[in-house]
Amino acid sequence: MPLRFLKSSAARGATGCLLIFSWWLAAAAAPLEVKLAYIGAINSSAHQGALQGLEEAQQQGDFLGQHYTLVELAAVADPIDASAVIAALPAVELVAVAAAHPTLPVFNVTRPDDALRTQCKTNLLHVIPNTKTLVDALAQWRVAHPEAKTVQAQAWHADFEKYSASQLNNRYREKFKQPMDDAAWAGWAAVKLLSDLAAREQSADPAVLLKALREHLAFDGQKGVTMSFRDNGQLRQPVLLVDHGKVVGEAPVRGVVEVEDLDSLGQISCAK
Amino acid sequence: MRKSFALSLLLCGLCAQAGAAPPRVFVTNESGNSVSVIDIQANKVTSTIPVGKRPRGIGLAPDGREIYVAVSGENMIKVIDPETLKVTRSFPSGADPETFAVHPNGNLYISNEENAKASVYNPHTGKLIAEIKVGIEPEGVAISPDGTRAIVTSESTNMLHVIAIPEHKIVMNILVGARPRAATFSADGKIAYATSEISGEVKKVEVASGKIIGRVPLADDKAKPKDILVSRDGKRVFVAGGRANRVFVLDEKTLDILTEIPVGNRVWGLALTRDGKRLYTTDGASNQVSVIDTAANKVIAIVPVGAQPWGLTIRE
Incomplete structure (x- = not known):
């Protein structure tokens, strides 16, 4: 403990000193080391999103005593010493990584394949929405707006502003000088939701984190609704409707289904 | 100190007490770019x-x-x-x-x-x-x-x-829970109450130890609460229920929900009169302020204001 600190806290009186000292002790105790692995293309938007998430996780960890690192792995076959993996991989390799490390949370941040959502691997968690989720969102939108011909469904949009989305978009744009796209959002979200649970559980144990991810996630991904993982590993989430580059709405679509009914989008169960 | x-x-x-003007409520209108008096x-x-x-x-x-x-x-x-x-x-x-x-x-x-x-x-x-x-x-x-x-x-x-x-x-x-939006202290400063919008709950915290000593979910976690205030007698806690479109009245000790007062849509802001008899709310999506009688737990007046009222303060 530096002498300067002792002197200044003495001046604050006993109570203040005790308080500050106990905080200082807590913060100065060896931080919980949380290692995350990333497999996929370097400098891709998924990778950048994960780095954005890492920076924000550390901003929380600085206050609560966690230290985060992100290791970029070159190949799927590499041994993994981490609490979780963020994977931007083709479907076959994604499944292979999850199968090779059955107790490790593996986050799919790029692949929309519906087939991946019917395999129901316990540790394979899909942060990016699947094709059927996007198709269902479009169908809901067309019920309310039959004239809409050019609308697309997306996980994210760089101009989305609601629910503090603009703050996230601003942070990402400032760091990478690029608009945040779907994969960048998913990479960011994977790191953020994992890190918040690591802080709550005070644990870097993959098995503990996997259980927490499955059972008590409390995260909105800057999309305004509590998200959670379905049994089939898909993250329940709203999606955005975009027309000619502009966000025109959100699904679940108000007036067509209950706005809170995230299960109106995509597969619910493991069955095909 | x-x-x-x-x-x-x-x-x-x-x-x-110095003011000559009558008692007034000042309300910010986020989209109206104005303050309603x-x-x-x-x-x-x-x-x-x-x-x-x-x-x-x-x-x-x-x-x-x-x-x-x-x-x-x-x-x-x-x-x-x-x-x-x-x-x-x-x-x-x-x-x-x-x-x-x-x-x-x-x-x-x-x-x-x-x-x-x-x-x-x-x-x-x-x-x-x-x-x-x-x-x-x-x-x-x-x-x-x-x-x-x-x-x-x-x-x-x-x-x-x-x-x-x-x-x-x-x-x-x-x-605390996901997306904490507002906090308030008890009169003795020892306890704080905080709302979390996404986990839809209020947490009660012992300030000195940082210990969470109570939690209450609002409207099955769906409320998206914002402002929170302790009543002047210290016995109740008022919570603006956001999308639940009501004010929750909690028991300060147990956090039990004593009653729920329906107000306008997306209620965010809360302010109490000095005597604690009136609670004013900003109902953002209804462009109105609701006036609550805190003894009867009832809305006694609705005042149309500017677009998207956000916060408010009372000068008596």
């Missing part, structure tokens, strides 16, 4: 003051002589004279000021949403006194009645940061 705070509290209590006796808007782009947080000087408005779209605090109802001056307040609390000594504690900081300003000189690094997207600010602690909530890192005053150092970080 404590003595001087107590003294300033006492003095302010006296000088707040409600006459408490008539429950009617008697003036609308244009203040600039996206006004959100609003507060009253301890001596009652000035109203402060965080004009988020202009990165400014604007000062309103509550007698003449004119904007008299303004000062820059750091990036994207969302909301703030007024310290008993008159200083403003502001959350700067865009740059993960809380900043302390002297509103008379416009000078920055301190900057405190906090978590991502700081939002709610509360100051303990004795002025020795502030709480700032960080929405995207889910914490309550307890800040010692006047040191302006963080002494405790408390992890």
